[in-house]
Amino acid sequence: MPAIDTITSAAADDDYRSSHVASGDTYDARLADSPFDNYMAAWEQRLLPGLIRRFYPDGIDRYLDFACGTGRITQQIAPLAKHSTAVDISPGMLEQARAKCPDTRFLVADLTQDSIDIGQFDLASAFRFFGNAQDELREGALGAIVRRLAPGGHLLINSHRNPRAFYAVFEKMTGGTAMAGMDLTLPKLRGLLERHGLEIVALRPIGAWMYRTRIMLTTQPDAPRALRNEALFSSPLFGPIAPDALIVARKR
Numbered sequence: 001m002p003a004i005d006t007i008t009s010a011a012a013d014d015d016y017r018s019s020h021v022a023s024g025d026t027y028d029a030r031l032a033d034s035p036f037d038n039y040m041a042a043w044e045q046r047l048l049p050g051l052i053r054r055f056y057p058d059g060i061d062r063y064l065d066f067a068c069g070t071g072r073i074t075q076q077i078a079p080l081a082k083h084s085t086a087v088d089i090s091p092g093m094l095e096q097a098r099a100k101c102p103d104t105r106f107l108v109a110d111l112t113q114d115s116i117d118i119g120q121f122d123l124a125s126a127f128r129f130f131g132n133a134q135d136e137l138r139e140g141a142l143g144a145i146v147r148r149l150a151p152g153g154h155l156l157i158n159s160h161r162n163p164r165a166f167y168a169v170f171e172k173m174t175g176g177t178a179m180a181g182m183d184l185t186l187p188k189l190r191g192l193l194e195r196h197g198l199e200i201v202a203l204r205p206i207g208a209w210m211y212r213t214r215i216m217l218t219t220q221p222d223a224p225r226a227l228r229n230e231a232l233f234s235s236p237l238f239g240p241i242a243p244d245a246l247i248v249a250r251k252r
Contacts, residue, residue: 016133027070027093035217036207040160040244041072042221043206043230044127047246048076051202055154055248056080056123064121066111066129066145071097071104073127077156078104085118087111111148112140120150130192131161131184138184142196149251155198157247159189165243166211176213186240189247198249205242208233216243 031037052060063081065074068088074097078084084104088094094106109116124145130138145155162168163182170176190200209229210216219226239245 016129016137028072028096031072035219036243039216039219039221039226040158040206043244044073044158044246045076046221047204047206048073049080051156051204051246051248052077052080052123054202060123062119062121062123062150064118064124064145064148065104066124066126066141068097068106069093069128071100073125074104075100077123077125081123085121087118111144112137118148120148120153122150122153123156124149124153125156127158128160130157130189131159131182138192139195142192142198146196146198146251151251153251154201155193155249155251157249158244159184159186159247160244162186162241162243162245164240166208166241167213167216167243169241170211171213186245193249197252199252200247201250202246202248203236203239204246205233205236205238206230206244206246208238208242210243 031041060077060081061083063077063084065071065077065084065086068074068086069090070093071086074084074086078086078101084101085107086094086097086101086104087107087109088097089108089110091108094108098104098106107116107118126141126145129141133141149155161182161184164185168182193200207216207230209232210219233242
């Protein structure tokens with residue numbers, strides 16, 4: 001069973017880096033308590049295999065999960081890869097992740113601050129990260145990931161805090177506060193990726209049809225209404241108004 005290698009101590013910065021360092025034992029439970037987090041996770045799980053097969057029909061050679069947390073995404077993608085590595089700055093998170101992914105190599109490391117040599121990867125993922133991080137950390141993280149992507153490799157992310165999502169705009173118009181702290185619009189994210197030599201090659205919206213917070217909190221992911229509307233609103237054209245989206249970007 002691969003061990004958890006400690007490359008560096010967790011960053012002490014008072015920013016998103018350190019927000020989940022001590023949350024390994026409670027993180028999964030907190031997500032499970034959020035109806036829309038559950039909805040996003042269920043649809044991500046439903047869509048990820050087909051999206052990966054589209055770009056890697058013969059499987060992935062080397063896969064990196066950046067800021068892997070408790071291994072929610074690692075668990076889904078690692079079985080499709082010959083070699084998988086996952087990195088996070090939280091030892092507690094990685095203890096949870098290793099239990100889910102015993103064949104993955106886990107590293108306690110901050111790739112934004114350490115120039116460790118872990119090789120290059122054909123596919124990297126980073127989920128629930130860029131929407132939460134501040135601009136400086138976004139730039140640093142993306143630079144660290146791209147340096148470890150092989151030429152022509154792909155980055156797979158989700159964008160789950162879109163202030164232009166239909167429901168967020170509606171909330172603001174009616175006096176709500178759903179947009180508080182949300183700033184990563186799709187154009188801003190596209191610009192961030194392009195600055196680091198990445199081009200979006202696939203985008204799959206999730207929840208673009210949800211125009212009220214109440215709908216997000218009560219709709220089950222496998223409900224007939226959800227199945228019908230996710231199919232109707234699956235075009236990348238709905239990305240700018242979606243509260244979540246799966247995005248694949250290719251390194252030029």
